Amino acid sequence: MAMLETVPAGRAGPSAPTIVHLSGEIDILTSKALRIQLLDALRSCTNTLIIDLSQVSFCDASGLTILIGIQNRARAMGIVLALTEPRPYMSRLLHITGLNRSFAMAT
Numbered sequence: 001m002a003m004l005e006t007v008p009a010g011r012a013g014p015s016a017p018t019i020v021h022l023s024g025e026i027d028i029l030t031s032k033a034l035r036i037q038l039l040d041a042l043r044s045c046t047n048t049l050i051i052d053l054s055q056v057s058f059c060d061a062s063g064l065t066i067l068i069g070i071q072n073r074a075r076a077m078g079i080v081l082a083l084t085e086p087r088p089y090m091s092r093l094l095h096i097t098g099l100n101r102s103f104a105m106a107t
Helices: 031-044 061-077 088-097
Strands: 003-008 018-026 048-059 080-084
Touching: 018 031, 018 061, 031 048, 031 061, 048 061, 048 088, 061 080
Parallel strands: 018 048, 048 080
Antiparallel strands: 003 018
């Protein structure tokens, strides 16, 4: 089951990015709830949303679809969305699908 934790970044202020930590599996069973949670995080974000993938153990096509949809919504809202710390599995998945060229990567 995918879990989501939203925390403000280390520095305070209206320009501080919002960091969302995902963990577990992102699949057809968890993607709907994850979409709702990511949309909530996006609505409360001021300028940058960073999605930490370091604890994601699995992601299927429905999970990728959610990430693409959130990215599109962020662009429409003028918010920068970036992914960070993907595990090797997730990095390969992003590369194979070509999404590594679509998403900004935060360090």
